[in-house]
């Protein structure tokens with residue numbers, strides 16, 4: 001069939017429709033209140049507990065620019081989760097929820113292709129923590145060389161996050177547009193964007209501990 005029918009009374013319908021529309025028009029989609037406060041807090045607590053248990057490892061090493069000694073500035077800390085680990089049941093539920101939406105939006109899009117992709121898999125969930133000491137991520141493209149990743153999906157966990165005092169803004173520079181997209185990493189916000197060169201982006205220096213969970217979908 002051209003595209004599989006989804007009943008508009010289905011609660012997922014609106015979200016899937018938003019995802020298709022925004023990704024087609026902007027290549028970026030922001031969904032707020034994604035899980036709801038209660039479930040969002042349960043996911044957040046699992047991540048904070050993991051951080052307390054010290055299972056995060058250093059993400060990228062950023063050498064001190066211009067420094068003489070070889071010391072490196074720790075930037076983001078990360079850990080990879082498939083959801084089967086102990087004390088990750090709510091992270092697993094988040095992953096399942098995002099899978100449902102991406103896969104059903106993929107089927108619902110015309111002739112079953114979301115942005116001309118046929119999504120057929122994803123990475124594990126990468127839980128990232130930016131310690132608040134000005135840690136950041138320089139402007140980059142997630143998938144510059146066709147490694148198969150097509151959609152970046154990020155879930156933010158940061159309560160009462162005010163970019164003016166906490167920093168940590170995600171700034172996307174959509175290719176070919178002179179308009180940037182500034183996305184605050186606020187609690188229970190779900191973000192999707194094309195992982196390729198259409199969306200260079202940076203994480204500006206964070207002055208409070210900043211948590212996010214990222215999934216990359218493959219086509």
Ligand SMILES: O=C(O)CNC(=O)c1n[nH]c2ccccc2c1=O
Pocket residue numbers: 059060076078128137142154169170185201202203212
């Ligand atoms: O947290 C955000 O708002 C955006 N985050 C990113 O773009 C981002 N992109 N690529 C990575 C690769 C390895 C470790 C962390 C990352 C990472 O936070």
Ligand SMILES: [Fe+2]
Pocket residue numbers: 140141142201
């Ligand atoms: Fe990125």
